[in-house]
Amino acid sequence: MRYLIKFSYDGSGFIGYQTQPNLRTVQSELEKAITRINDGKRVIVHASGRTDKGVHALSQFVHVDIDVSITSAKLKRAMNTYLPKDIHVINVKEVNDKFHARYCVLEKEYKYILNMGEFNPIERNYVFQYNHDLNVENMKDAIKYFLGEHDFRAFVTENKDKANCVRTITKARISLKNRKITFTFKGTGFLRYQVRNMVGILIKVGENKIDPIDVKKILDSCDRSKNGVTAPAEGLYLMKVIYKK
């Protein structure tokens, strides 16, 4: 039986999402827990996508095939018993064996949080502690250039293989509250480091080092060397994964 598992995690204690030998990853913790439930028979989970070291998720998905017969409710309960406290299963449902957690994704939404105010030790792993003022109005002007279909080659850190970098962004928004900036990006898919690289260039705009229109120029250039900034991982959250009905 195939199950779709919705879960959240605190990325600060993991070396990343994907299994790596002898390292603590989200995937390996999930597989360890489900393998116990599956009478010790090894399972592999398939995620909607990876997140990098230090990145958090409030709503991430994997699908998994399990041999033992178990209800969705019991699978959720058992997983939360076996998982460490920094991963939590929110929901489990049975899906048919055509469903794939990665290939059936329609859209994803990410959030990035930056603190312009005083350093906050409580949020140090959960909000980028930038701790200086930024020109938020200019950043709001600049973020609009990301909307729509673009070749995001200039915003991908690893791009040796020249793969297809065309993606569509359907929401790109900045909100401000108590000297904290929240960036929201929704789109059909995101390349590795894309969100953190987009936030990085927006910070440069906020520092008045470049103009909002320069973001469009960099995007159009398709040249990664034009944009060398990557915002740190701790401010990034995978918020939503939207699947085909």
Next chain:
Amino acid sequence: MRYLIKFSYDGSGFIGYQTQPNLRTVQSELEKAITRINDGKRVIVHASGRTDKGVHALSQFVHVDIDVSITSAKLKRAMNTYLPKDIHVINVKEVNDKFHARYCVLEKEYKYILNMGEFNPIERNYVFQYNHDLNVENMKDAIKYFLGEHDFRAFVTENKDKANCVRTITKARISLKNRKITFTFKGTGFLRYQVRNMVGILIKVGENKIDPIDVKKILDSCDRSKNGVTAPAEGLYLMKVIYKK
């Protein structure tokens, strides 16, 4: 010269505020940092009060006497260089030697945050993960009984010495947002575990196990055995310390 130091900390990595041999405490980290600045001559910091293991502070104060000549701005900068990332100095100012961080306190404000919604791994050390619905209306009725001057003997965990337990609470309020309850308490002083014990009994009200009026009865009884519940530390924040002008 005497300095008043305003600082914040993430309580989750400390055994508590007060120095204890061979254990990691907020006080000992502060004293280690200042001793380095004071040319290695040992200093003792005097706090507005202690917080217990796992409790956080967004605005806590100590005063300290330092022999070396240093401006407030430089002292702040030097401390933030030497302190670990889970303590942060917000502000330093020179005060006269009559000032005492504990004896000059007028009022303190605490906040307690409880999540009635789904377990959130990202907030597990920062918000009490109660994860069930509560009768918030009854809790709002009950919290009013704490307002004013009372003998809080029934809400103190350690009370062998029968010391004076009379305190005045000037603000006691509940707010609700996204299935998170925030309790705010402001008053002339708080006894050990008092806030967590008050929250504990309010949770019992929220569970419909007792009526709001029972909170008044327990308070009036001055009998600790009538109230055996203490809410966990991770939801508690010292928010403000207000000093005499």
